[in-house]
Amino acid sequence: MIKHSCPYCETIRDVKEVKRNETIEIKGKKVSYEAVHYECTECHNLFDTKEQMGKNLLAAREAYDLQYNSITSDKIIKIREKYNASQKAFSLILGMGELTINSYEQNKSVPNSSNRLLLQLAENPLIFFEMYEKNKTKIGAIQREHIESSQVYKDCKRWGGLENLYQHLSSTEREVIENKTYIVGSSVVQIVSDMVKAEMSKTSFEIYADAHEVEEGTIPSSTDINREFSIGVA
Numbered sequence: 001m002i003k004h005s006c007p008y009c010e011t012i013r014d015v016k017e018v019k020r021n022e023t024i025e026i027k028g029k030k031v032s033y034e035a036v037h038y039e040c041t042e043c044h045n046l047f048d049t050k051e052q053m054g055k056n057l058l059a060a061r062e063a064y065d066l067q068y069n070s071i072t073s074d075k076i077i078k079i080r081e082k083y084n085a086s087q088k089a090f091s092l093i094l095g096m097g098e099l100t101i102n103s104y105e106q107n108k109s110v111p112n113s114s115n116r117l118l119l120q121l122a123e124n125p126l127i128f129f130e131m132y133e134k135n136k137t138k139i140g141a142i143q144r145e146h147i148e149s150s151q152v153y154k155d156c157k158r159w160g161g162l163e164n165l166y167q168h169l170s171s172t173e174r175e176v177i178e179n180k181t182y183i184v185g186s187s188v189v190q191i192v193s194d195m196v197k198a199e200m201s202k203t204s205f206e207i208y209a210d211a212h213e214v215e216e217g218t219i220p221s222s223t224d225i226n227r228e229f230s231i232g233v234a
């Protein structure tokens with residue numbers, strides 16, 4: 001028997017766990033889930049410990065996700081086919097059991113929250129191919145060939161991802177981008193693509209003018225630096 005302080009009797013009592021189906025509203029939608037409470041064996045009132053309240057809330061959220069946020073089997077098939085991967089290969093790359101994806105696609109089971117998160121992340125080719133690099137030894141050569149012949153894989157290799165791009169920038173240049181990201185409250189991807197778009201939309205004359213300016217301004221004179229510094233202090 002578990003012992004707990006009963007808030008009704010205001011003393012330590014023997015309590016038992018009671019499970020029951022409850023319905024609550026999350027984001028305006030009704031969700032049913034299995035809640036766990038304690039029942040005092042003396043006064044028979046139900047009560048929750050803080051820990052149980054947390055667990056019940058989690059169970060409700062999980063039920064909500066399953067009902068309204070779940071990744072459908074069609075969506076899983078779409079993601080997997082984008083990478084030319086077999087069900088088994090896709091499972092192993094994502095670090096799941098061999099038959100897991102098959103069972104999701106056949107609607108024999110529904111992804112739990114951690115696998116749902118993995119599947120949502122796998123939708124992003126950069127993340128998927130990072131998983132692929134880590135787990136590709138688990139799959140056969142023919143499967144690897146299939147995946148590497150996909151258009152997304154080729155595109156990813158060509159771009160090399162943001163990390164690759166970053167390796168071509170100096171730490172000062174990276175700092176400029178990160179500061180902008182911070183100030184604007186945007187992502188690095190957004191900032192970099194905005195910069196590229198701004199550059200592309202310039203007329204050739206502007207690009208030429210910019211290049212000229214950069215050349216002249218590359219080495220600032222010491223008076224320039226002093227002037228900037230004093231402005232900064234004031």
Ligand SMILES: [Zn+2]
Binds near residue numbers: 040042
């Ligand atoms: Zn009681």
